[in-house]
Amino acid sequence: MIELMIDSAISLVKLWEEKVEDGGGIVEVKVDDDLRSYSADVISRACFGSSYSKGKEIFSKLRALQQAVSKPNILPEITGLRQLPTKRNREVWKLSKEIHSLILKVVKENNNKEQQEQDQEDKKRCKNLLEAILKSVNGSHQHHQHNHNKNNANNNENNDGDDADMDKFIVDNCKTIYFAGHETTAVTATWCLMLLALHPDWQDLARAELVRVCGPGSVPDAQALQKMKLLTMIIQETLRLYPPGAYVTRETLQDMKLGGIHIPKGVNIYVPVPTLHHDLTAWGPDVHRFNPDRFTNGVRGACKLPHMYVPFGAGTRTCLGQTFAMTELKIVLALILNNFSFSLSPKYKHSPVLRLIVQPEFGVDLIVKKV
Numbered sequence: 162m163i164e165l166m167i168d169s170a171i172s173l174v175k176l177w178e179e180k181v182e183d184g185g186g187i188v189e190v191k192v193d194d195d196l197r198s199y200s201a202d203v204i205s206r207a208c209f210g211s212s213y214s215k216g217k218e219i220f221s222k223l224r225a226l227q228q229a230v231s232k233p234n235i236l237p238e239i240t241g242l243r244q245l246p247t248k249r250n251r252e253v254w255k256l257s258k259e260i261h262s263l264i265l266k267v268v269k270e271n272n273n274k275e276q277q278e279q280d281q282e283d284k285k286r287c288k289n290l291l292e293a294i295l296k297s298v299n300g301s302h303q304h305h306q307h308n309h310n311k312n313n314a315n316n317n318e319n320n321d322g323d324d325a326d327m328d329k330f331i332v333d334n335c336k337t338i339y340f341a342g343h344e345t346t347a348v349t350a351t352w353c354l355m356l357l358a359l360h361p362d363w364q365d366l367a368r369a370e371l372v373r374v375c376g377p378g379s380v381p382d383a384q385a386l387q388k389m390k391l392l393t394m395i396i397q398e399t400l401r402l403y404p405p406g407a408y409v410t411r412e413t414l415q416d417m418k419l420g421g422i423h424i425p426k427g428v429n430i431y432v433p434v435p436t437l438h439h440d441l442t443a444w445g446p447d448v449h450r451f452n453p454d455r456f457t458n459g460v461r462g463a464c465k466l467p468h469m470y471v472p473f474g475a476g477t478r479t480c481l482g483q484t485f486a487m488t489e490l491k492i493v494l495a496l497i498l499n500n501f502s503f504s505l506s507p508k509y510k511h512s513p514v515l516r517l518i519v520q521p522e523f524g525v526d527l528i529v530k531k532v
C-alpha cells in the first residue's frame with residue numbers, strides 16, 4: 162500500500178513542479194482539488210486495484226452526489242416529501258443510478274475469469290479492497306444459495322431478490338469506503354498545509370525531521386514513516402483543530418441513563434467532536450492555538466481527559482481506516498515538504514464550513530516555490 166501512496170504523491174509533486182516552473186519559480190496553487198485527486202487516486206488503487214481508472218470515474222460521480230445531497234433542500238424538509246421529483250432529487254437519483262451500474266460493471270469484470278487470469282500477477286502483489294468485499298459476498302451468497310436451493314428449488318423470484326441484495330451490499334460498501342476515506346483524508350491534508358503555511362517555524366521543523374530521518378530528498382519508507390514524530394504531532398493537532406467528522410453518532414439499543422439523563426431506546430445521540438476538541442478545561446488556555454507540541458507525550462499528555470480526543474471516533478466502531486489515513490497523510494505531506502516551501506496567499510478566507518465534513522468553504526490558496 163505504501164508504494165501506491167508514494168506513486169500517487171509523486172504525481173502531485175510533478176504537477177506542482179510544472180506549475181512552479183510555468184510560474185517562473187513561484188506560483189499560487191489552490192490545493193484542495195489536487196489533494197482530492199491524490200486521495201481519490203490512492204483509494205481507487207487500494208479499492209479497485211488494476212481497474213482503478215474506472216474507480217476514479219466512480220469516485221468523481223460520488224463526489225458530485227455528495228455535493229448534490231449537501232445542497233439545502235428546504236421544500237421537502239418542510240413538507241416531509243423527500244421523494245418529490247425536484248431538480249436536486251432528480252440529479253441525486255440519476256447519479257445514484259449511474260454509480261450503481263458503474264460499480265457493478267467493475268465487479269463483473271473482476272469476476273470475469275479471463276480478466277482474473279490476466280490480472281493474476283497484479284493481484285498477487287496487491288490485494289484490493291473490492292476483492293475483499295467480493296470474497297465476503299461470494300462466501301455468504303454461496304452459503305445462502307445452498308440453503309435457498311435446499312428449501313426452494315424453483316423459486317426464481319426470490320433468487321433475483323438475493324442478487325439485488327448482494328449488488329446493494331457491494332455498492333453500499335464501495336460508497337462507504339469512498340465517503341469514509343476519500344474526502345476526510347484530502348481535507349485533513351488541506352487543513353495541515355494551511356496551518357503549516359501559517360506557521361513557517363513548524364514547516365521548517367518538519368522539513369528538518371524529514372532530512373534527519375530519510376536523508377535529503379529521499380522518499381520515506383515504512384520505517385521512516387514511523388520515526389516521523391513531529392509530522393505525526395502536526396497531523397494530530399490539525400485533526401484536533403479541524404476534525405473532518407464533526408459528529409460521532411450512536412443509537413441507543415435500549416433505555417439507558419447517560420450522565421443522569423434518561424434516554425429511551427432508539428434515540429440517535431450526536432457527539433459534537435469540535436466541541437470536545439475546543440474545551441478549555443480539558444486542553445488548557447491555548448486551546449484555540451495551533452500547538453503540535455502539546456502532543457509530545459501523546460494524547461494523554463495533551464489532554465486532561467484523553468477520551469475527549471476523538472477525530473477517528475471511539476470504541477468498537479472506531480475508524481477502520483485510521484492507520485491507512487495516517488500513512489497516506491504522512492506520505493503526501495513528507496513529499497510536499499521535501500520539495501516545496503509555501504505560505505498562505507492573501508486570497509485565503511478562513512471559513513470552516515460543515516458540508517458532511519468540516520472543510521474550508523473557499524478552499525486553501527498557497528504561494529508555492531521549490532525548496
Ligand code: HEM
Pocket residue numbers: 337338341342343345346349404405406408409410471472473474475476477478479480481482483485486
Ligand atoms: C483523516 C482521515 C479520516 C478521519 C478523520 C476519519 C474519521 C472517522 C470517524 C470519526 C468515524 C466514525 C467512528 C465512530 O463512530 O466511532 C469513521 C468511521 C469509518 N472510517 Fe474513517 N476517517 C478517516 C479516514 C478513513 C479511511 C482512509 C478509510 C478507509 C480506507 C476509513 C474508513 C472508515 C470506515 C469503514 C468507518 C466505519 C467503521 C464502522 O462503522 O465500523 N476512514 N472514520
